[in-house]
Amino acid sequence: MPTGNGRNTKWKGSREAWLDAAFELLLESGVDSVRIQPLAKRLDVSRTSFYWFFKDREALLDALVERWREKNTQGLVRQTEAYAESITEAILNVFDCWLDPRLFDSQLEFAMRSWALQSEEVAREIDSADESRIEALARMFERFGFEPLAANVRGRTIYLTQIGYITMKTQEALEVRMRRIPAYVEIFTGQAPQARELQRFQARHGGAREVAT
The missing domain is CATH 1.10.10 (Arc Repressor Mutant, subunit A)
Known part of the structure; x- marks a missing residue:
């Protein structure tokens, strides 16, 4: 030794x-x-x-949950708080999560939600994460002048749409996702994104070939 x-x-x-x-x-x-x-x-x-x-296997599993919480929940929350000049730019900051697994790991999210089907404790963690993430998205909308109810509904819509993508294990080519991004932004916010906002977003993700969500 x-x-x-x-x-x-x-x-x-x-x-x-x-x-x-x-x-x-x-x-x-x-x-x-x-x-x-x-x-x-x-x-x-x-x-x-x-x-x-x-200490034991349970301690390892607890550490897995903690790492997921830090990576996915805090990763998403941080993106909702990132600097933005408009709500459309703020939404594009959030969309970074769906394209960059360093910010939000969709495969890990799917694995955790599958685990939650077997564990009430993990299911409670998922419920808590969902609540925290939706609240963060709602706060983001409120920051740009949306009324609380509208902010909450818009935040829930964005979040539940993406969780649907994850649980369905949807895969999209990057060019397909990029074509849809402006429409998603306008549907979620009621405002069309500026060309310069889309250009900055596209520049951040131009190297990827396929989006797995």
Whole structure:
């Protein structure tokens, strides 16, 4: 076993490595596959090294939920709070989430919602996340002068539309999504986006080929 301050930690991995491997299994095969022995095999480390980082499997699953909460819920909330000069620009900031998995991971969202079908605790987490996300979207509309009820309905419409895309596992070519973006923005806000707003949005996402939602 390696020793010393500069020792190679491959023999036990790292907390982040265990979490990354757990997410891979969650996405590939669902929560039932997220178990210590398969993870150790995937990481090529000792099974007992798991306990350097987590008390038990439940602690690992709790960490998965926390990481999802930070990535998807906080990622979406941050986009609703991003600087924008108009509501249409603000909506395009939110749409960044649907095109950039670094901001919001749709595959992870699908996996979590599938997990929630088996776990009342995770289902409660999903309910809480849905409420927080819709509230953030409503606050964004209110910031641009929409009345609270209208802001809430518009926020719910945007959010439930996207969750529908995710649960249906819809896939769209980027060029198809980009053609639809201006109409989505106008339907959701009642205002057509400015050409310069669309150009900035398109420039942010011009490198992608396909949108999986």
